[in-house]
Every structure is written in structure tokens, then in C-alpha cells.
Amino acid sequence: MRYSSKFDFIKSSKYFIYFSILITVLGIGSLIFVGFNYGVDFRAGSNVDIVLSKPVAKDEIDKLLAEKNAGHYTLTAGADRASIRFDDILTDVQEKELKASITEKLDPNASMEINTVDVQMARELQFNALLALSLASLGILIYISFRFEWRFALAAIIALVHDAFIVISVFSIFRLEVNLTFIVAVLTIIGYSINDTIVIFDRIRENLRFAKIKSPADLAALVNRSIWETLTRSINTVVTVIFGALALYIFGSESIRLFSLAILIGLVAGAYSSIFIASPIWLALRSKAKPKSAQKTPATTS
Structure with a gap:
């Protein structure tokens, strides 16, 4: 199957990156000047x-x-x-x-x-929530570094932080309530996002074993082909989970409605970050790596 004539994910990734940067800037501004709308879980x-x-x-x-x-x-x-x-x-x-x-x-x-x-319990819950997110990210970073390589790990962590921060930004911008179920939703999103990213990275690594990379264009074509080979699986997974989260949002009780909304936002962010954020970042890091040149042989004298 020829992938060169299909949609070029790498070339189109810049538009998604621009969109993510816009949401991130708006989110940072909202967090600085407005902050979170904390629920009772995080305030007295x-x-x-x-x-x-x-x-x-x-x-x-x-x-x-x-x-x-x-x-x-x-x-x-x-x-x-x-x-x-x-x-x-x-x-x-x-x-x-x-x-x-x-x-x-x-x-x-x-x-x-x-x-x-009370106030002390609210502060303790805030600290424990941040600690849980930090430990989860650190554990993922260590695992991927051991299982793959540091470039894969760095790209995956950037995509993971991106997905979490998109949800955080939306909740801050629209003043949606942040409580313990929100933290559970963010941890769930992190797990989903890293799973989807690993599937693509595993296919990239597998294709690298048999590929003859002579130029950055060859490497970009390999990443595109790897994404296409895993695209059906990614779409089926995200659509299935979105149906479940949407059903919870529509038919669930008020207590889990914001949890379901956070999951929906995170699923959408995770679906495109694995393709348009993590993969291009890995490609950029890999393209800058020095090729393994053959050892120089000593000159022979005639």
C-alpha cells in the first residue's frame, strides 16, 4: 500500500500545534488572572x-x-x-x-x-493531587525510557502534559468546578493518552528495524506510514470510549457530569496529540540526531 499519496500527518501537524499553543496560552492567562473554580474538596x-x-x-x-x-x-x-x-x-x-x-x-x-x-484538609488534598499527577508522569517517563529510548519518552511526556493541560485550561477558562473527580479524570486521561501514544511509537520502532533511512524525508515518510498502520485501531478505541463517556455525561447524575466532560475533552486532546504532537516531536528529535557513521579505516599506503 502506498502511503505517500495519503494524508500527510507530519506536514499538517503544525496547525494542531498552533491550536494547542493558543489553548495553552489562554489557559495560562486564565490560571494566572482567574485561577480555578475549586469545589468543596479543595477549599473549606x-x-x-x-x-x-x-x-x-x-x-x-x-x-x-x-x-x-x-x-x-x-x-x-x-x-x-x-x-x-x-x-x-x-x-x-x-x-x-x-x-x-x-x-x-x-x-x-x-x-x-x-x-x-476544613482548610487544612483542603490543602492536604491539593498537595496529594499534585503529588499523584507528578508521580504518574515520572513513572511513565522512566518506563518509556527503559522500554524505548529517551526521545520517545520525552515526546510522550510532552504529549501527556499537553492533554492534561488542555483539560485544565478548559476548566479554568469556563470556570468549571475542580474537585476530586476532576483529578481522577486527569489521571484517567494520562493513562489513555500514553497508551495511544505507545501504540504508534511501537509501530515506528518496528518499522525502523527494516527501513533504510537516507534522509529526513525518508524518516517522515516512515512516521506517516506508522500512523496510518495504527490509525484504525486508534479511531476504534477513541470512538468506543467517547460513546461511553458521552453516555455518562448525558444520562449520568450531576455528581459525575463534570467528570464525564473532563474525560471527553481529554479523549479528544489525547486522540490528536498522539498523532499530531508526540509523533512530530519524536521526528524532530530523531532528525537532529547525528547518524551513526561507519568507523574510519586507516589509510593504506601503496
Whole structure:
């Protein structure tokens, strides 16, 4: 099969790189000037999850909270569920009054779960989340360096960080809530992204064994051919996972909706970064490597 007449991934990668740079710059700006919209998991406060036995309008819950002078809060309401996130930690008296008001005025069969996070616990959770992401990236770097070579490892880590930061940027720019499920989503994305990248890199390494590389163009053609040979597998994998994540986003509860959204964004980013980010970076690193020249033989005298 001739791959030269097909779509040139390497030549087209610059457009995807430009797009990623744009999102990254916007994300950095958003993180510097706006920051994250932290959920209760990463800041002090109380989270009240309510399971309703009948539909209750969001306006009714808002009205009830206004009557109670509940302070600043964020309300997310669905057909039979509601989640209230308070910036302040509720006291025992406030918790009892809130439960009594909801059962008396909204739904007598409502059940509630209240979780409270203090400042020290929030900081500890932030530190542990960053530590988990750092250790995961370090472990992947060590594995790929041992399994392949440092150029593959460096390209894979750049693509991995790219995928994670695309999700982080989108959540910061659109002020989406960041909580523990967000960290789980980012770790899941890292695992998916590196798996997809490794499949392409393994095919590149296999093709290198039998290829006669005489110029950078030959190397670029080899990378293109390797991508084409793994493209069907990559498409099938990402489409299958996207269907699952999309179903969770549409039909899942409010508590996992942002998790599903983060997975969807990461899947799209990971699908194109393996092809248009990781592979071109490896090609650039490999092209700059000095060719292994034959040992010079001593001159013979006649």
C-alpha cells in the first residue's frame, strides 16, 4: 500500500500545534488572572447532596436557602437530585435546621448527606493531587525510557502534559468546578493518552528495524506510514470510549457530569496529540540526531 499519496500527518501537524499553543496560552492567562473554580474538596466549606422523592424546582430550593440566610452557595439541581456547596462550614445547628427545612417545606421523604472539608484538609488534598499527577508522569517517563529510548519518552511526556493541560485550561477558562473527580479524570486521561501514544511509537520502532533511512524525508515518510498502520485501531478505541463517556455525561447524575466532560475533552486532546504532537516531536528529535557513521579505516599506503 502506498502511503505517500495519503494524508500527510507530519506536514499538517503544525496547525494542531498552533491550536494547542493558543489553548495553552489562554489557559495560562486564565490560571494566572482567574485561577480555578475549586469545589468543596479543595477549599473549606460544606457540601450537601440531596436525593428527592419528587421533582423540586431549583427556584424553590433557592427561595428556601434565601429564607435561611445560608450565605454564599452554589446550587446544582436535577430531576431528583440537588447539590448545594456552601463556601462556609455549616455548624451542627445549621445542618439540623437545613435538613428540617427541606423535609418540611420541599420533600418529606428527601434524604441528605452533608460533607465538610476544613482548610487544612483542603490543602492536604491539593498537595496529594499534585503529588499523584507528578508521580504518574515520572513513572511513565522512566518506563518509556527503559522500554524505548529517551526521545520517545520525552515526546510522550510532552504529549501527556499537553492533554492534561488542555483539560485544565478548559476548566479554568469556563470556570468549571475542580474537585476530586476532576483529578481522577486527569489521571484517567494520562493513562489513555500514553497508551495511544505507545501504540504508534511501537509501530515506528518496528518499522525502523527494516527501513533504510537516507534522509529526513525518508524518516517522515516512515512516521506517516506508522500512523496510518495504527490509525484504525486508534479511531476504534477513541470512538468506543467517547460513546461511553458521552453516555455518562448525558444520562449520568450531576455528581459525575463534570467528570464525564473532563474525560471527553481529554479523549479528544489525547486522540490528536498522539498523532499530531508526540509523533512530530519524536521526528524532530530523531532528525537532529547525528547518524551513526561507519568507523574510519586507516589509510593504506601503496
